[in-house]
Amino acid sequence: MNVVIEVRDLRKSYSGVAAVDGISFVARPGEFFGILGPNGAGKTTTLEMIEGLRKPDSGAISLLGRSPWPRDEELLPRIGVQLQASAFFEQMTAREQIRTFAALYGVPDRRADEMLETVGLVDKADTRTEKLSGGQQQRLAIACSLVHDPEVVFLDEPTSGLDPQARRNLWDLLRSINEAGRTVVLTTHYMDEAEALCDRVAIMDHGRILKLDSPAALVRGLDAPLHISVEAAAIAPADARGLAGVEHVSEDGSSVMLTTRDAQSVLAELARRSALEGLQVRGAGLEDVFLDLTGREYRA
Amino acid sequence: MRGLVPLSRAMLLGFVRDRMALFFTLLFPLMFLVLFGGIFSFDTQARSEVLQVGDVPILDRAPREQVGEVDITRVDDLAAAIDQVGKGDADAAVEQHGDELVLHFSRADQVQAATVQGTIGSFVSAANQAVSGEPPRYRLRAEQVEDDSLEAIQFLTPGLLGWAIAMSATFGAALTLVTWRKSRLLRKLRLAPVPTASIVGARVGVSMLVALVQMAVFLGLAMAFFGLRLTGSWWMAIPLVLVATLSFLAIGLLAGAVTRTPESASGLANLIVLPMAFLSGSFFPLEGAPAWLQAISRALPLRHLNEGMLDVMVRGLGPSAAWAPIGVLLGFGLVVGLIAVRLFRWEAD
Structure with a gap:
């Protein structure tokens, strides 16, 4: 089987407003698949339909070769779902939580304890969940959705609301989940997260998939210019404008920024003039792809 | 049924570690027992x-x-x-x-x-x-129909126990449902290979266990400190309490199905349980109440629990006195339970 998820012309509307408006895609085994878009783009609804929590208005979904709707108790042990809000039993410690979830799948306590170790929460095992930090709760939630060793893992905005350090830690965890051979489907409204983690990204807006490809290919397809900046003392703006291949020059007092599609010759020329002091090169990102696709600035 | 044991355990832990829940389930009704027991025993000696x-x-x-x-x-x-x-x-x-x-x-x-x-x-x-100068020819001898031991505590204990059980079962069901739905734990359970019957079964089992503990503590304290004397087939109160718990769970599920937040769920549960307790004679006898009030009261499950417990625990009636209340309570639980199932929602939105 070389298709894990196949979605064809999926549609769902709420009181006449289309939340998901005819999307189709395929996720392959072992793939880290991202759905990127601003809030309200239809990412969560899409995910909930694939997980079998909502019935599509029309269209077809195949998850591991089966239909997720109606609820299929044979399929459920093969998928793991981490929800946006941390859903835990009240008044229980981290270890009790994960052991309870493990027991629901018939998984022994030993395996639950191992999972706690994998997500680095052994020293918090006896802490009540409501006393854990946001990042720790997220890690525990992910551990709870992985404890039965699912083939496909769904993560809905796993890093929203976390501080930068906690986000980086969680990224490492998510990569290791994927490297263990699981197919991961992630929704996010963070551009950098999609770029850092995903093999392929579907960019969604207003219930439609605008484009689907690897982050690098999406950016390459833009033919977007590079921004090269050096210290203001290194080169005079007038000289910079004269360089071959430079399309636009701007300055902000401390640095001069050159916009070009021919980075090779511009950088070579700057190097020849010994004008590389304070050099910074910034390429296009998924923000630029979104801007290009929708004609508007990306706002998460 | 997969999941029954871990879910029961989780609910029980959540209950015994929640001090407020413990207070309202055990201590609060006992306070009323002490209070009423004190007031009425003073009154009879005046x-x-x-x-x-x-x-x-x-x-x-x-x-x-x-x-x-x-x-x-x-x-x-x-x-x-x-x-x-x-x-x-x-x-x-x-x-x-x-x-x-x-x-x-x-x-x-x-x-x-x-x-x-x-x-x-x-x-x-x-x-x-x-x-x-003549000896009296006629004499009057007054005899009470109830057991000699009949004191206020005999009537108070069954009523207050009934109220306590109604409160904990109704609140337990309503709050579990609303809290779990709000935190999306219900969704997590729906995504696990666990039949719905396990979730319901766990709640029923835990509530019944709590009701039996309430009964043991209530009767134990009332016997030890207030001179409660159980009569006849008092043990028939056990099946009565168990089927009554089903009725109150159904009421709680209904309250949980139509509300969104834990606050509104417990408000609604209060709105049902407190008037029901008054109308069912949990706090004072209903003998003097007008007929229409009696009619309303007979539609309430707590009334039948209270009557049944009074019959078998203090009026000295035989086990058969409990059959009619048990039947009514089962029927009530079934009807309200079916309505609650129809209105049940997994998701908050």
């Missing part, structure tokens, strides 16, 4: 206080055992004595002019007024009869 103004030979000559029922205090000033009766400090003032006995009483406390008139009247009869 004796009539009579002020004797000047010499009252009839009282002096009355037989010992009759005088024992009233406390007699001698005073000299009639006006002051009448004033005391008017204020409620004494129940009556008595003076004698020749062959006439004058009794001053207050209508403010009609029960005491009647009691004291009866008592003093019997003194007068006894005095008349003594003057006639």
